[in-house]
Amino acid sequence: MTTPLTITAATTESMRELGAAVASITTGGDVILLSGPLGAGKTTFAQGFGRGLGIDGPIVSPTFTIARELDGRFADGSPAHLIHVDAYRLGGTAYAPGQNSVDRLLDELESLGLDEELGEPGEHTVILMEWGEQMAAALAPERLEIGISRPSAHDDSGVAPTSDGARIVTITPCGGDWDSRLTALPR
Template structure:
């Protein structure tokens, strides 16, 4: 597994990266976006959607959990984007002995997303924010994108909204490593 780190100094750089990655995806792909609040996950998703030719606004689906949007892959074929925000999943009500992954999978099933995540359709791309807890169980082949915010350098060294984000791409399975190498090559 080869990871690649890319600097994104401005919001437009994050959108351009999202757009570039949209040009190498195809149906059945699963992409996980992770990083702290305010890191730029939704900004990345906006560029990703733009690259798929989606004209609807790309907003964080935090309260709706998932949004389904239609667009086109880079080759012009139909693309079905499912943009999931798992931040609000996995509440505190667990069945006795149930682990967090089991709880999250149950919630995804109740939303009708478990099958899409387990076996995305031939024209479907899953873009999931905050899904670190469950994604390995659902998608052994995936691209993980982690966005780090810079720290303010103060005593508590808190994340700041200023400065360059570092985006780390980690391919898992399939031909993701080759696609990422071609992207940055």
């Protein structure tokens, strides 16, 4: 793992632009993990990522469907098959005796038919997984981890926090040729 890249996304649109920029450097077989608290901007990033792949359909959080599959094109024009996964609801509390949380998550992915796609994406498939950090090492030793945080919106104004405001995005390459590809991202 190398030094993470930190980018500030000042607006919702800049978060989408960052998602599109990351999509422009992806290739088939890539796994990208998004993490951050509720409301951090993971789905907004995913919308930009979909835009960057030329996907026409809406990109919405797959929280209740667990995964959505959409087709577009990589930057080189080759077909792209996006599997957008939301692992938030995976890994419930009911474990078999001796089963650890990663094994439980992998079992759930298998029951959904996603284990093979996630373990070894096809040559035209890219995985974009929200809330997947708990199974990162088990799924993909080569991956791009994107952590999104929101600086504290708490102040003395009495105004409730909104989805507006800057986000701090930390992009960490893990294996593969991610280091060289990240040089193409705007700083």
